[in-house]
Amino acid sequence: MPSRDLRDTFSIRRSDFPDGFLFAVATSAYQIEGHAHGGAGPTHWDSFAKQPGKVDRGEDGALACDHYHRWAEDLDLIAQAGLDAYRFSTSWARIMPDGKTLNPEGLDFYDRLVDGMLERGIKPMATLYHWELPQALADKGGWTSREIPQRFAEFSRVVGARLGDRLYSTAPVNEPWCVAWLSHYEGYHAPGLANLGAAARAMHHVALAHGLSIEALRSEDVPNLGAACNMEYALPATDRDADVAAAEIYDGIYNRWFVGAMTKGEYPEDVLDGLSDLMPDRWQDDMKVISQPIDWMGINYYTCKRIIGTGKAWPAYGTVDGPLPKTDMGWEVCPEGFDWLLRRTAREYTGDLPLFITENGMANGDKPGRDDLERIDYLDRHLEVARDLVADGVPLRGYTIWSLLDNYEWTLGYDKRFGLIHVDFADFARTPKASYYALARALAE
Template sequence: MTTRRFPEGFEWGMGTAAYQIEGGVHEGGRGPSIWDTFSHTPGAITRGDTGDVACDHYHRLDRDLDLLAELAMPAYRFSVAWPRVMPDGRTLNQDGLDFYARLVDGLLDRGIEPMLTLYHWDLPQALEDVGGWRSRETVDRFADYATLVGKELGDRVGTLTTLNEPWCTAYLGHATGEHAPGLRDPALAYPVAHHLNLAHGRAAAALRSVVPASARLSVTLNLQHVVAASDEQADRDAAEHARVLSNDVFLGPMLRGRYDDAVFEETARLTDWSFVRDGDEAECCVPLDFLGVNYYSPGRVSATPNDDPWPGSRTAFRVRMPELPQTVMAWPVQPSALTELLTDVHREYRVPLVVTENGIAGHDVVDAEHRVRDGHRIDYLRDHLGAVLDAVDAGADVRGYVAWTFLDNFEWAWGYEMRFGLVHVDFDTLVRTPKDSAHWLSDVIARNRLLLPERP
């Protein structure tokens, strides 16, 4: 075995999202979100599952925080449910805010660093009813929400993230209909993406004005590692088209204060970008302390239609990768793609990076000895942590890794069929059982080192 050590001060954690774990959707003054509405739409979610109960984290908060402490987790990335704090998207619900104050204080009492995300997809339904992210008005409401949370919790939270994966909100929520609010119009993806970019900028500026100077601000993007299916020019053009739609739509305005011309050119058939007003692009760009990068699998793109079209596009098509190992979700596994993604982003933008999500689903079960032997997850995590170290060795400024996810949970459109957790949840009894992978990761963190098989 080869021993590889992580940089001094490397940050570690596990992550979750509010709608996926909290439950208690009708309690404490919480209002409905678009995911409450969507999950109750017949046919939207596998087996008709909903997040009504999920992991019941709302009622089991202290026990879950104890479990994080038992696993010696240095940091915990969680999201605030906007409709719990502002049921109508506008008006404070003190009971909802108090829940997150207890969460933050409970983490600090246990020596765990809070990493707070403002928006992990659960828009208040009241705002969706008047246009949602298609409306510029939602940008202002998000800035108000950010200001409130920043004032109330920012003195105890060291890291605040504006948005999680706006790509999913824009494309899966509005172009393909796979996610809430379930709309299917590719042209809608671009005003939504722009309003998310603008909301990020305004929220980050608002946070900076109310939180301590020591607080770190970030945004988390699920950047796509896209390669062409062949060396043919048409395939290379299709891959570039997909990369621009997936990455540049967000990276340009957020990190440079402008959309690259390629964004307008590659989307001209769908939109004229008339919704971008003078000054918007600069407003999207607020200095960040790091960029969060979520990564699960690579993408291969062809100009020939042989699979699903790339979200938000009518010309690029995804290609299956049968030569690579596949997860139970049929996602290809290629750790080296994470290395390439991190080094590419570092080279292009020179921004500190934290891997804020990375993990693998499985059909995990508790055996007769009360263990969950998820060796496939240990292998996945080990290989991808090795890929992070490869990126560090190549010069990328990668400062941390947050595993996805703490608990088995409501996996969006997949319902409860897919388990990403490092802790098993029995969804009948809600009993938690740390998997072998949780103990393995705790050991890696404690030693700040990774043992890897010798390379041939």
């Protein structure tokens, strides 16, 4: 990636994109709301955080950013930035504390939140599940159990019936790879398993949950249904055959598994070679449900990974550091991967189906008063790619920044800051950063 001088303005302007192109910002429920409030039930993240060594400093989302009480202030900040839409998530454990029994106070909260967006001219982009599984369902086996997709369909129907007439768009599951693989094979997220069989079952059940949720939402006449899949540019660390093969497997698990299931009704054969003996019984019978039509495909993109072959048991891949500048997460800044993955997705999977960037952003060691130039540059580089993709005919319809607020960053607690707005976690004061103001100027011009 060529170097360039950092600056406090975007080179990109709203006028560089077609009329109707959406600029949005994202958060998620457990990361900002304050789960201790409003009758929310315990989640597997609460349990995971209590296990020694799993989450930095043992922090959880009990207080987070206190968005539960400060939502109006946060929506005002979105509107004042000139953003078109807000991608938020609902908490299953807030609406159904045990995974099945309705908490009216929880559903009322999202009712107020959606109405608040509409009053400010903000399009509500809902994601139903962003990782906070009710503990009562985790106790039943969580995503390794076929019961959970069925329960999730019931949850989806309840949310759709209450909110669906006012939502601009809805996606069932945020980043299914994280829900399934990162959490059940790599053990990095709740429930923290490191078991290939559990991962295989979860990979299928999360896909099935997507399909059953789409069915349930459609039964409630909820419009504009899609998906939000995370993707990562997989690069072999060298040209060794083992590294090239490992990068293909990594790409298959991370990038091709879910988008292929959702759009073609098939899992990649190279990944099935390693998982087929561990898949749930009669999994093939579910592919029609998983692949029913959707209205758009969302992609969350942050970085690339350099992949090596390990010579160990399947999947036999590892990662090594790369040469590009890195964010505070240690992730390389790689807009080239953003370009490559979107073009491939459109070419091989989605065709003319509208694409949305449903997350893109960077963690930076921000403090009030710092210039925030790295985040401005990161976002600007990716927006330049988005502009070029649109100009080349890729059906990209919107771009969403992660995140509105500094928030609870899962296993990393409150240390990593992705927000356009700084949050003081002692008193929850919000302070817009230079990137927030630079974005507002770019959208206004």
